[in-house]
Amino acid sequence: MEAAVQGESAVEVQDLVKTYPKAEGNAVDGVSFTIRRGEIFGLLGPNGAGKTTLVGVLTTAVQPSSGAVRIAGADIADALRVKPRIAVLPQTNNLDRSLKAREVLTYHAAYHGVPKAEREARADRLLAELGLADRAKEKVPRYSGGMAQRLMLARALMHDPDVLFLDEPTNNLDPQSRYFLWDRIRELNERGVTIVLTTHDMNEAEQLCDRVAVVDHGKVLVLDTPDELKKIIPGGGLLELHAALPGGAPAATDAAADGADPTLAEGPAADLLRRLRALDAKQVEPLATDGDGESGIARFRLFSDDAGALVPAVIEAVAQEGAQVRDLRLSTPSLEDVFIHLTGRNLRP
Amino acid sequence: MTAAVTTTTRPLPAGTSKLAMTAFWAILRRDILVTARGFVAFLIQAFMQPLLYLYVFGVVLPKIGIAVPGYGGLLLPGIVTLTVFLASVQGIMLPLALDLGFTREIDDRLLAPTPVGAIVLEKVLFATLRGLISAAILFPLAYWILGDEYLVQSGSIPLMAVLIVLTAVLGSALGLVFGTVVPSEHIALAFAALFTPMLFTGCLQYPWASLHSLPVFRVITLFNPLTYSAEGLRYAMVPLSENGAHTPSLAIGWVLVGLIGFAALFFMLGLRSFKSRAIR
CATH class of the missing domain: 3.40.50.300 (P-loop containing nucleotide triphosphate hydrolases)
Incomplete structure (x- = not known):
């Protein structure tokens, strides 16, 4: 029974x-x-x-x-x-x-x-x-x-x-x-x-x-x-870049967090983003700078099947912009990446 | 939309009714244990006001000649109403407001395999028991305080018992309404705003029949459920006159209609309100 x-x-x-x-x-x-x-x-x-x-x-x-x-x-x-x-x-x-x-x-x-x-x-x-x-x-x-x-x-x-x-x-x-x-x-x-x-x-x-x-x-x-679920993220690999912009220019890619197209923004951060987007990555996202983040540091995420292969090209792109690589991290996407990818970054009530 | 039908209105599935009864008694046992542990607090809560009332109004005032001798006998039925009513209200109102609001302690009991209606019934039964226990304690105390002002006729004890039970149910049902409607942070305010006027317009301190000269007030008292309890008890308790007649009071038929009507109304309102708070 x-x-x-x-x-x-x-x-x-x-x-x-x-x-x-x-x-x-x-x-x-x-x-x-x-x-x-x-x-x-x-x-x-x-x-x-x-x-x-x-x-x-x-x-x-x-x-x-x-x-x-x-x-x-x-x-x-x-x-x-x-x-x-x-x-x-x-x-x-x-x-x-x-x-x-x-x-x-x-x-x-x-x-x-x-x-x-x-x-x-x-x-x-x-x-x-x-x-x-x-x-x-x-x-x-x-x-x-x-x-x-x-x-x-x-x-x-x-x-x-x-x-x-x-x-x-x-x-x-x-x-x-x-x-x-x-x-x-x-x-x-x-x-x-x-x-x-x-x-x-x-x-x-x-x-x-x-x-x-x-x-x-x-x-x-x-x-x-x-x-x-992690396979939802475009490409299996993730490369996170922190770059110091020439002359400590503001990391104006913050506009991305508001949904505006950062490629329209002026300045070295936007230029760098355009260069990164020209590389062979599945998707490139600028990351919002934290309130307490260092000024003049722009952060990006590149998604690719083989993120490691992107490293030389990324370093070159940074150099061409006159910026410096501060941090470059290879990782596999975490569940948090999936979560943010699906539900967005906007603050909830 | 069949899923929206309240589960508790469905007949109990076979086998679960025994479990539901077990849960019901366990929840009642829990309430009795908690009260027994705080018995001194219960005594202070339930008796401080009635006993002082009895002493000052039933002993002091007649002794110093402000009240007529024998007033103690007219007052005691009102004090029985007051004591039973307050003890019942206190047994349900604040505990429920806290359980449902801030702490959500009720959730554990809502998860017990018993219908929501049974949990409400347990609360009312428990508060009613509190009212009855307070009545049992009150009578010997009143006898001791009032001395020769303690005048109670013993011919209507069954009627008295019925009226005391109805008064306890009335207090429990009203406590259920306020405990589920008033947010816990406003309980003290509700007590002052609602219960104080109730205690003074409920014919506790004066017989209804004596209000001829105050026709408006006399009508107001009829909207207070306590009037029916106090008047009924006065009819049952005050010694008969020399020709064997009861003291003038509201007709006992109306007393029963009033008490049962108000208690039933409050219980239905409280049950509805509890369900809407318990299950969203």
């Missing part, structure tokens, strides 16, 4: 739409995807992209406007069948502040109908595993951010969920806590728990996720393994 209900997929989303009353446009705008059982699945997107709403629907906190969602074989409208199978690690601390740490765990399990002996044993085991055993009797408000996070993870595991949703879990954590959490996530996944992770930490997505969906404006833009 159980096996018949469980398919190969942990989460199935079909044509999902969510429109909030009085809001312009759809927060989730016709999304379809499937998360496989046992997968670590990443949801990436800028702020306001619709990630939180999407996860809200998947965790029964948001009512969909239309479309179908199935979690571990149960229809999301059948919330009482879905809730026992899922757990949520929220972004902010929503622990029950009136209870002691261990009680947070045992009561959560009691809400889920876990028998008393079992929930007591499970609470002790999880508190030990997550390094909270000696603080188990303290009230929750005395917990630090990292400890609260671990306690919320323990709470999520108390009813043995099939699918665990983590909402930007490492946002406010120190590196130690982050690595600790990553290790726990991998362990859980090895035990067969499907993990759905929202993040804007590209490194996190790359390190952890089997597959990643990039979400923006309520739609899934792409969905694939991190390695496959």
Whole structure:
């Protein structure tokens, strides 16, 4: 019976739409995807992209406007069948502040109908595993951010969920806590728990996720393994150039960030850009200068199948402009490059 | 658009109803544990105002000749209303406003395998229990404070019990409305702006029948649900006259209609408001 209900997929989303009353446009705008059982699945997107709403629907906190969602074989409208199978690690601390740490765990399990002996044993085991055993009797408000996070993870595991949703879990954590959490996530996944992770930490997505969906404006833009996603970038290789312009001229390529065509701009930076564009690269982008960047340094990115072969020509182009190479880096595109390539550089509200 | 139908209006799928009940009791147990731990705080919250009221108005004023002897007996039903009502409101309003607003502590319970309506029902049941416990504690205290001003007839105890339960449900339902509608940072303001006038226009300190000379005020009191509770309790508690008649009060039929009507109205409003806050 159980096996018949469980398919190969942990989460199935079909044509999902969510429109909030009085809001312009759809927060989730016709999304379809499937998360496989046992997968670590990443949801990436800028702020306001619709990630939180999407996860809200998947965790029964948001009512969909239309479309179908199935979690571990149960229809999301059948919330009482879905809730026992899922757990949520929220972004902010929503622990029950009136209870002691261990009680947070045992009561959560009691809400889920876990028998008393079992929930007591499970609470002790999880508190030990997550390094909270000696603080188990303290009230929750005395917990630090990292400890609260671990306690919320323990709470999520108390009813043995099939699918665990983590909402930007490492946002406010120190590196130690982050690595600790990553290790726990991998362990859980090895035990067969499907993990759905929202993040804007590209490194996190790359390190952890089997597959990643990039979400923006309520739609899934792409969905694939991190390695496959990187192939979206024109050319497999990346060359980043920092050049000091003659006479410390302003790096006027900033215009590119505003969408204006920098080739129309005057000055040495624009001239250099024109020279670089004449080379055999798939795409050349000027990079916006950071506010605290050195003045007179222009930065460019060249995408090519064989970025290494471009190096001599780039050095020559810089020299012809009377500029100096300050930094020249070869790399493969990262997930962040893909993300920016797909969602743009503009600041989100 | 079938997916937009609120899940809680659907019949429970087989097998999940038992789990839903388990969750319901566990959530209630949690609330009782937290209250039991803060029992002293509960006593101060629930009894400071009513007991001072009883002593000053029921003992001091009659003793110094400002109030007529026997006023304590007329006042006590109003104080029962006040105590039960406040204890119930306090059991739900602020906790809910905090849970739903700033801390979102409610989320963990919303993820429990029980319908949203059951979580609301648990909150109301718990706040009602608080009201009933406060009534049970109030009577011996009132007996001790009022001394020979403690005048209660024992012929209508079942009616009294019904009225006290209805008053507790009324307080819980109104607390549910305010706890879900008022943002937590405005709770203190809501208390001052809404509850203070309620406590003075609800016939707690004076019998409704005595308001002949204030016809406008007399009508105003009828819009206050507390009037129905205080008047009902006055009918049930104040000693009968020598010819066996109840003290003049609002007709007991209207009292029951008023209490049940207001409680049902507030509960429906609160349930709707909770659902819209809990599930977006």
